[in-house]
Amino acid sequence: MPNAIMLRPLAFLGCSLLLLGPPVAYVQECPDELLGAWTGALAVDALLTVRVTVIERAPGRYVAEIRSQERSEEVPVWMDGERLRFQSAGLPVAFDGTLSDDGTRIGGFVQHASHIIRVELVEQDGAGARTWVTDWTPLGVREESVCTSTTGPGVSAATSSSAISDFPGSGVMERSVGRNGSSSRRETWVSPSRGDSMRRGTSYRSRCRGWVARSPSHSSECRKMRSRRYRTPLKPPRGSRLQDGWPTAMPSELGLDVGVIREMVRAVVEEEMALTHSVLVARHGTLVVEEYFYGFDRDTWHDMRSASKTVTSTLIGLAVQEGSLEGSGATALQYFPKYRRYANWDERKAEITVRDLLTMSSGLDANDSDPNSVAAEGAYQSQMRQPDWIKLALDAPMIAEPGSQPLYGGANPLILGGIIAEVVEEPVEWFAHRTLLGPLGIEHYKFFMDPTGVVYMGGGLHLRPRDMAKYGQLYLAGGIWRGRRMLSEEWIRESWGKYGRLAPLDRNGHQYGYLWWHHRYQVGDRIIETVEARGMGGQYIFVVPSLELVAVITSGNYRTGKTRQPEEILRRFILPAALSAPSAR
Numbered sequence: 402m403p404n405a406i407m408l409r410p411l412a413f414l415g416c417s418l419l420l421l422g423p424p425v426a427y428v429q430e431c432p433d434e435l436l437g438a439w440t441g442a443l444a445v446d447a448l449l450t451v452r453v454t455v456i457e458r459a460p461g462r463y464v465a466e467i468r469s470q471e472r473s474e475e476v477p478v479w480m481d482g483e484r485l486r487f488q489s490a491g492l493p494v495a496f497d498g499t500l501s502d503d504g505t506r507i508g509g510f511v512q513h514a515s516h517i518i519r520v521e522l523v524e525q526d527g528a529g530a531r532t533w534v535t536d537w538t539p540l541g542v543r544e545e546s547v548c549t550s551t552t553g554p555g556v557s558a559a560t561s562s563s564a565i566s567d568f569p570g571s572g573v574m575e576r577s578v579g580r581n582g583s584s585s586r587r588e589t590w591v592s593p594s595r596g597d598s599m600r601r602g603t604s605y606r607s608r609c610r611g612w613v614a615r616s617p618s619h620s621s622e623c624r625k626m627r628s629r630r631y632r633t634p635l636k637p638p639r640g641s642r643l644q645d646g647w648p649t650a651m652p653s654e655l656g657l658d659v660g661v662i663r664e665m666v667r668a669v670v671e672e673e674m675a676l677t678h679s680v681l682v683a684r685h686g687t688l689v690v691e692e693y694f695y696g697f698d699r700d701t702w703h704d705m706r707s708a709s710k711t712v713t714s715t716l717i718g719l720a721v722q723e724g725s726l727e728g729s730g731a732t733a734l735q736y737f738p739k740y741r742r743y744a745n746w747d748e749r750k751a752e753i754t755v756r757d758l759l760t761m762s763s764g765l766d767a768n769d770s771d772p773n774s775v776a777a778e779g780a781y782q783s784q785m786r787q788p789d790w791i792k793l794a795l796d797a798p799m800i801a802e803p804g805s806q807p808l809y810g811g812a813n814p815l816i817l818g819g820i821i822a823e824v825v826e827e828p829v830e831w832f833a834h835r836t837l838l839g840p841l842g843i844e845h846y847k848f849f850m851d852p853t854g855v856v857y858m859g860g861g862l863h864l865r866p867r868d869m870a871k872y873g874q875l876y877l878a879g880g881i882w883r884g885r886r887m888l889s890e891e892w893i894r895e896s897w898g899k900y901g902r903l904a905p906l907d908r909n910g911h912q913y914g915y916l917w918w919h920h921r922y923q924v925g926d927r928i929i930e931t932v933e934a935r936g937m938g939g940q941y942i943f944v945v946p947s948l949e950l951v952a953v954i955t956s957g958n959y960r961t962g963k964t965r966q967p968e969e970i971l972r973r974f975i976l977p978a979a980l981s982a983p984s985a986r
Contacts, residue, residue, distance in 0.1 A: 449470075449538045449539060450469075450470075450536050450537070450538050451467065451468065451469045451492075451494065451536070451537055451538065452466075452467075452468045452469075452534065453465065453466070453467055453468075453496065453511070453520075453522065453534070453535050453536075453537065454466040454468070454522075454532060454533070454534045455478060455485065455487075455507055455522055455532070455533045455534075456530050456531070456532050457530055457531040457532075458530065461480075463478035463485060464476065464477060464478055465477075465478050465487040465496070467489050467492065467494060469492065472491055472492070474489060474490060474491060476488065476489060476490060481497075483499055483500075484497055484498065484499055484509070485497075485498050485499065485500065485507060485509070486498075493512075493513060493514045494511060494512070494513050495511070495512045496509060496510070496511050496512075497509050497510050497512070497828075498510065498520075504524070504531075505523070505524045506521050506522065506523055506524065506533070507521070507522040507533045508520075508521045508522075508844070510830055510831075511537060512850075513539050514539070515849060515850050515852075516539065516847055516848065516849060516850065517830050517847065517848040517849075517850055517856060518537065518539075518846075518847045518848075519830075519834065519838075519844060519845055519846050519847070520535050520537050520845070521535060521844060521845075522534055522535040523535065644842075645842050645867060645868075645871075646841070646842045646871065646882070646883050647683075647687075647688040647867060647870075647871070648686070648687045648688065649687065649688045649689070649691075650687050650688075650689050651689065652682070652684075652689045652690055654687075654689070655684035655685055655687055655689050656684065656979065656981075657682065657684060657690070657978040657979055657981070658977070658978040658981035659978075661974055661977050661978035661981065662682075662690055662974065662975075662978050664974060665680065665970060665973075665974035665975070665978075666692055668970075668973075668974070669692075669694050670694070674966060674969070674970055675958075675961070675963070676695070676939070676956055676957040676958050676961065676963070677694055677695075677939070677954065677955075677956050677966070677967075677970065678693065678694055678695055678697045678703065678955045678956055678957055679691075679692065679693045679694070679697055679703070679866040679953065679954065679955045680692045680952070680953070680954050680970065680975075681866050681867065681869075681870050681952065681953040681954075682950065682951070682952045682953075682975055683870050683873075683874055683950065683951040683952075684948075684949060684950050684979065685949045686874060686878065686949075688867070688870065690975075691866075691867070695957070699865060699866070699867055700865065701865070702845070702846065702847060702863035702864060703863060703864065703866060703869075703940065703955040704861065704862075704863050704936075704940070705860070705861075705862050705863065705864060705869065705934075705936050705940050706860050706861070706936030706937040706938060706940050707811070707859075707860045707935060707936040707937055707940075708862075708869075708934040708935055708936035708940045708941065708942060709858070709859070709860045709861055709862035709936065710811070710814045710858070710859060710916045710934075711916045711917055711934035711942070712833075712837070712858075712862060712872065712934075713814040713817050713818060713821075713858040713859075713916060714759055714814075714817075714896055714915040714916040714917065715837060715872075715888065715896075716821055716829075716832065716833055716836070716837065716858070717729075717755065717759065717820075717821065717915075718888060718889070718892035718893075718895075718896065718915075719832075719836040719837060719888065720821055720824055720825060720832075721892065722888070722889055722892065723825075723836070725824040725825050725826075726755070726820070726821075726824050728755070729754065729755045729756040729759060729895065729915075730754055730755070730756060731754060731755050732751065732752065732753065732754055732755075733753045733754060733755060733757075733758060733816060733820065734750065734751055734753065734795070736819070736820045736823045736824060737791070737795070737819065737823065740792055740795065743795055743796055744796035745796060745797065745798040745799070747798070747799040749764060749799045749802060749803055750765075750795070750799060752803050753765075753803045754803065754804070755817070755820065756804070756915075757803045757804050757813075758813045758814070758816055758817050758820075759813075759817065759896075759915040759916055760804070760807050760900040760901065760913060760914070760915065761807045761808055761809055761810060761813045761903065761913070762801075762803065762804050762805060762806055762807045762808065762900070762901065763810075763812075763813055763816070764799045764800065764801040764802055764803045764804075764805065764806075765794065765795075765797045765798075765799060765800070765810070765812060765813075766797045766798045766799070766800045767794060767797060767808070767810030767811075767812035767813060768808055768809070768810055768905070769809055769810050769811055770809065770905050770906065774810070775796075775797040775798060776793060776794040776796075776797035776810065776812040777810065777811075777812075778810070778811035778812065778815075778859060778860075781793045781794065781812070781815075788851075788852035788853055789851075789852075789853055790812075790815055790851050790852070790853075790857075791815060791816055791818075791819040791853075791855075794815055794816055795816065797812070806901065806904060807900065807901045807902065807903040807913045808903070808904050808905075809903055809904070809906050811859035811860060812859070813859075814858045814859045814916060815851075815857065815858060815859045817858055818855060818856060818857065818858025818859070819855065821858070822855050822856075828856075829855060829856040829858070830848055830856050833848075833856070836887075837887070838868075840882065840885065840887050841868065841871045841872065841882055841887075842871070843864065843865075843868045843871065845865070846862065846863055846864050846865075847862070847863040848861065848862055848863075849861030849862075860936070866953045866955055869942050869953045869955075870942070870951055870952075870953045872934075872942060873934075873942040873943070873944045873951035873952075873953065874951050875887060875888060876888075876893055876896075876897075876932070876944050877944050877949070877950075877951055879893060880892070880893055896914055896915040896916075896917060897914050897915075897917060897919075897932055898914055898915070899912030899913070899914065899919055900912065900913055900914060900915075901913060903918075914932065916934075917933065917934065918932070918933040918934070918935055919931070919932055919933075920932075920933055920968070922968075922971065922972045922976060923972075924972060924976045924977055924980055925977075925980070927980060929945060929947060929948065929976055929980075930945075930946075930947065931943050931944060931945050931971075932944045932946075937959065937964060938956055938957060938959040938964055939954065939955070939956025939957070939958045939963065939964050939965070939966050939967050940954075940955050940956065941953065941954045941955075941967040941968070941971075943967075943971055943975075945976070945979075948976070948979045948980070950975075950979055952971060952975050954967035954970055954971070
């Protein structure tokens with residue numbers, strides 16, 4: 402199937418299919434009753450897909466072909482130790498990879514603009530010279546879909562202007578609906594990769610027909626999402642076998658009440674729990690719920706936002722485990738000898754430890770909730786004078802004693818990412834793949850980079866929800882994934898300590914760990930404790946040790962005031978479904 406781009410739900414009159422490519426006229430065929438959520442596929446294969454081919458011209462001598470819609474080029478491949486590297490002369494694309502032991506794959510990273518994308522080139526049979534190929538897109542998806550939400554029945558004269566993306570807005574649409582049902586649009590598209598121009602359109606008419614299940618077959622028609630009977634987690638396509646490490650079963654086989662899960666699906670489909678993109682639940686190490694909405698599917702990466710911060714704490718633990726880092730008690734500034742001096746010098750800066758950064762209690766003026774904070778995430782990401790964000794954060798004034806008060810600020814994991822970059826003997830993305838993501842069987846993902854080319858550890862990691870669930874399961878199982886010890890139990894216990902209440906976001910008096918959130922839910926007469934990774938817009942990984950359960954919920958609630966809606970889904974549906982089992986009572 403062709404690639405497609407996701408446009409997030411918006412409210413307007415009527416139903417439409419939004420096309421990339423030349424303007425095309427269609428006849429309006431929408432039904433009178435338009436209330437509900439609609440999805441439809443957008444083909445972007447020709448527009449955004451880049452084919453990368455590596456060819457071995459002679460033993461140990463390679464060239465690379467980079468082919469996009471607009472250009473095709475052949476570039477030399479040079480060897481950097483064991484690594485094959487090349488870059489485009491005309492596109493912001495570079496590659497760094499290694500040949501697998503059996504020679505059938507080249508695994509590595511494509512750097513595209515400010516993103517690092519994990520890809521695999523697979524050897525092609527019958528190509529003459531040895532050839533490895535992959536198709537990739539800056540969006541990192543195989544297919545996504547348009548999602549629109551209508552506001553009323555019928556079609557009437559109206560004019561509206563709406564934002565049509567995730568966060569920040571990736572486009573603006575102006576739409577006029579005529580009395581006869583025809584419509585026209587002008588739109589400017591900017592991709593979710595934060596700045597890649599996609600298309601500046603003119604106008605066209607739209608078409609919509611049919612009422613189908615909420616999981617569309619991805620054709621070019623609008624589809625109304627409707628609930629249906631619950632099923633087991635999605636099976637792989639016919640003729641293939643999904644081997645990502647997850648065994649699956651029906652919820653009832655692992656003690657979850659299917660009726661409650663079905664009610665959860667209904668609440669999402671009928672928009673009671675609007676803009677929920679996925680819900681996955683694993684019980685006792687088995688995936689028992691896997692639901693996708695609004696055109697998302699199991700192959701679609703999701704921006705984890707600040708849930709990525711929690712992964713940073715894991716990488717710190719792995720660096721400690723390998724002996725590259727002294728431990729959480731090590732002072733931070735010793736790892737930045739390249740900085741000869743600091744602005745706003747305060748002797749307390751020399752006392753900031755790795756633990757202080759992990760608990761967001763560095764004492765630096767890094768408060769993401771305060772627009773005037775010197776090292777707030779919005780401040781260092783929006784300025785142009787200092788490309789080294791880590792130096793900018795360490796230059797910020799001290800406003801508290803190190804370790805005294807957890808204060809939510811992305812500068813803390815940002816600095817931790819800089820420490821990882823200084824102590825490991827490989828780029829951070831390679832370290833993350835070798836020690837964490839690769840062993841979890843995660844081969845496709847995307848990192849965001851800071852302006853200096855270092856992976857940004859304050860957010861922006863894109864993973865599939867199934868892979869997010871693996872990460873939660875690793876912690877639930879005490880650092881073991883599929884029989885392999887990856888992370889020490891000591892580090893997990895230390896990470897899940899309770900080090901204080903996180904200001905100013907704490908609303909429940911709950912404690913904060915090493916970039917993990919602690920939470921407590923009351924379900925009937927039971928109090929259930931969880932440990933959570935959380936991201937803006939409703940990106941959650943829930944670990945529930947007392948119920949041997951992991952849940953992942955991804956969402957698009959960036960401007961709706963419902964960032965914490967996944968907590969309500971867990972409390973109302975997932976926990977009650979698990980507590981219905983006799984063993985849980």
